[in-house]
Amino acid sequence: MGLRYLANVVSLELNKSRCNGCGMCLAVCPHEVFALENGKANIVDRDACIECGACQRNCPFTAVTVNPGVGCAAAIIQGALQGTAPSCGCSPDGGCCK
Amino acid sequence: MNYQPLTHATRGFLFTPAGAIPLIDIGLQKKDIRAGWMKRWNIGRMDYAVAPGLYAVGNPDPTSPVLVTANYKFSFDSLRRELEAISAWLLVLDSGGINVWCAAGKGTFGTDELVRSIEAMRLAEVVSHRVLILPQLAAPGVAAHEVILRSGFRVLYGPVRASDLPAFMAAGNRATPAMRRVRFAAADRLLTVPVELMQILRYLPYLLAAIILLHLPRLRVTTMLNDVFPLAAAIFSGTVLMPLLLPWLPGRAFSGKGVWTGLALWLLCWLLLPWSLAEALAWMLIIGAVSAFLALNYTGASTITSLSGVKKEMRLAMPAIITAAAVGIILRVILRFTLGG
Numbered sequence: 001m002g003l004r005y006l007a008n009v010v011s012l013e014l015n016k017s018r019c020n021g022c023g024m025c026l027a028v029c030p031h032e033v034f035a036l037e038n039g040k041a042n043i044v045d046r047d048a049c050i051e052c053g054a055c056q057r058n059c060p061f062t063a064v065t066v067n068p069g070v071g072c073a074a075a076i077i078q079g080a081l082q083g084t085a086p087s088c089g090c091s092p093d094g095g096c097c098k
Numbered sequence: 099m100n101y102q103p104l105t106h107a108t109r110g111f112l113f114t115p116a117g118a119i120p121l122i123d124i125g126l127q128k129k130d131i132r133a134g135w136m137k138r139w140n141i142g143r144m145d146y147a148v149a150p151g152l153y154a155v156g157n158p159d160p161t162s163p164v165l166v167t168a169n170y171k172f173s174f175d176s177l178r179r180e181l182e183a184i185s186a187w188l189l190v191l192d193s194g195g196i197n198v199w200c201a202a203g204k205g206t207f208g209t210d211e212l213v214r215s216i217e218a219m220r221l222a223e224v225v226s227h228r229v230l231i232l233p234q235l236a237a238p239g240v241a242a243h244e245v246i247l248r249s250g251f252r253v254l255y256g257p258v259r260a261s262d263l264p265a266f267m268a269a270g271n272r273a274t275p276a277m278r279r280v281r282f283a284a285a286d287r288l289l290t291v292p293v294e295l296m297q298i299l300r301y302l303p304y305l306l307a308a309i310i311l312l313h314l315p316r317l318r319v320t321t322m323l324n325d326v327f328p329l330a331a332a333i334f335s336g337t338v339l340m341p342l343l344l345p346w347l348p349g350r351a352f353s354g355k356g357v358w359t360g361l362a363l364w365l366l367c368w369l370l371l372p373w374s375l376a377e378a379l380a381w382m383l384i385i386g387a388v389s390a391f392l393a394l395n396y397t398g399a400s401t402i403t404s405l406s407g408v409k410k411e412m413r414l415a416m417p418a419i420i421t422a423a424a425v426g427i428i429l430r431v432i433l434r435f436t437l438g439g
Contacts, residue, residue: 003282006350006407027255027273028237030280030401051404052203054237068238069405070203072398073412076405086405 010049011067016040018063025055025064099195101149102133102171107178112154116220121154122188124181134172138289140296146171147195152219156185160226163267165256167233168193168207180260184267187224191215202239209241213248222250231256231263231271234278280401287341290399294337298392305329312434324371325430331363332385336392339363341399352403353415356393360385376433383426387419394419 012033021039026032031048034041034055041063043049053068069086079086104120106127111118137146150169155178156162164187167177174190191211193201201207212230216222232240234255242253257266257277266273309325310317339359340347347355364385368378394415397403 003345003402004350005403006410009407009410010404011406024242027278028234030234030258030278032275032279048402049404050402051406052199052238054202054234057239057241058237058243060243067406068203070398071400071403071405071408073394073408074398076408076412 004047005050005071007047010046010051011065012043012046012049012051012055013065014041014043015063015065016042018061020061020063022060024058024060028054028058030054099147100145101147101169102145104148112158115223116152119152119154119187119224122178124155124178126175126179130171130175134175137172139292145195148174148190150190150192150215152221152224153188153190154186155181155188156183158185158187160224162186162225164189164221164225164230165263166191166212166230166236168196168198168201170195170197170201173197177260177263180263182264184264187221189215189219189221189230198233199235199238202236205239207236208239209244209248212240212245212253216249216251228252229254229271231267233260234258234273235280282344282401284342286401287344290396291338291341294341294392294396294399298333298337312431324373324377327371328364328367328381328385329388331367332360332388333392335359335363335385335389336396340389340393341396344400351411351415352397352400353390353394353411353419356390356396357386359393360389363389374433376429380426380429380433383422384430387423387426390415391419391423 019040021036021041023036023041025034025041026036030052031045031050033043033045033049035044036042049066050071051066051068053066055064056066056068072086075086104122106129107123109121109123112121113119133146147169148171162185165177166189167173169190169192174188177188191207192215193207193211196204196206198207222228228251230245230251231254235258237255240253242255245251245253254271255273256263256271257273258280259277262273262277266277306326309322309329312325313322336356336359339362340352340356343359344355347358349355361382364378364382367373367381367385373381394411397408397411
């Protein structure tokens with residue numbers, strides 16, 4: 001599937017010197033951004049990253065960093081209006097990302 | 099929060115050292131399916147949650163797997179309906195009635211809630227093993243390496259979709275790459291349309307009021323249709339057409355894709371309506387702006403956009419959208435008072 005959002009924009013970083021190749025980032029990534037190469041993780045599809053934060057949260061060696069958030073225009077507008085971080089209105093009485 | 103009753107789905111209780119655990123049917127009944135559709139179309143605006151806690155399906159014993167999910171009823175139902183011929187324990191976390199992925203992003207479906215729930219449900223007394231199977235999309239909120247330190251339970255990330263769980267479990271808890279991928283196929287995009295459409299329809303009374311104001315005092319249906327029709331086209335373009343055609347529209351920015359579908363429908367309107375050149379110009383700007391904005395809004399329903407990307411797109415697109423909308427609306431109003439149309 002050739003669906004890619006904007007190029008060269010995500011905040012994803014991988015510090016290979018910290019990586020021990022456990023593969024956890026591969027297991028949790030929903031867009032196959034990582035691959036294991038020579039016993040270390042490698043970013044192979046950066047533009048597919050949606051900054052969900054799963055890899056950072058589950059990296060036991062803090063080798064992966066990303067500024068996680070929701071890629072949602074309504075959340076950004078709402079956050080700007082309320083002076084908070086972008087947050088989808090996932091309250092039970094407000095619709096959001098289904 | 100009001101919980102949806104599960105009495106119709108409860109077959110009985112299993113008595114365990116940690117208390118009586120409700121045994122749940124895997125088959126959905128008509129009322130589950132009907133309530134799901136009402137929720138999707140946003141009818142009734144009810145909470146759509148089930149009570150968090152421990153449930154059982156099949157005929158589980160202490161060696162049976164533990165599947166973890168959120169207390170959004172859609173999540174609960176889409177898990178249990180897949181468990182044909184499977185005996186398992188279902189640990190339903192309190193995600194505030196929100197689906198797994200959104201709640202994980204917010205942290206409500208997270209390490210703390212998982213560890214709390216394991217202790218509160220006394221899971222260690224119900225099962226003899228120490229393995230939990232979580233939906234992969236819980237990973238933004240749950241740190242597997244912290245859960246094992248704090249609870250003694252090892253987290254295994256299962257497939258993204260519950261429908262892949264039987265194959266995952268049959269393969270010795272191994273996921274294929276396809277099971278790990280979030281899809282955004284035409285069918286997935288189609289399911290997002292009702293939610294988007296119902297959100298925009300809340301503004302319908304204001305839009306109709308604006309059109310009536312524009313035409314006062316001569317309220318003739320035939321002339322008013324010249325404005326109602328293109329406005330409906332702009333909404334249809336941004337909430338239905340753009341999402342469905344997403345992969346095939348040029349460019350990567352959602353707002354740009356929305357401009358393409360908007361322009362296509364604008365041409366159609368021009369063919370069908372007796373617009374002057376100036377009216378057509380005004381509506382080109384309005385349809386383009388409305389469709390682009392709604393398409394930009396669709397980033398929230400999609401599974402392919404990042405926060406950094408949407409911020410960048412908004413920085414670039416919002417000034418153009420606001421300018422186009424303002425110029426188009428001013429032009430349309432001026433035409434009303436110069437040509438009387």
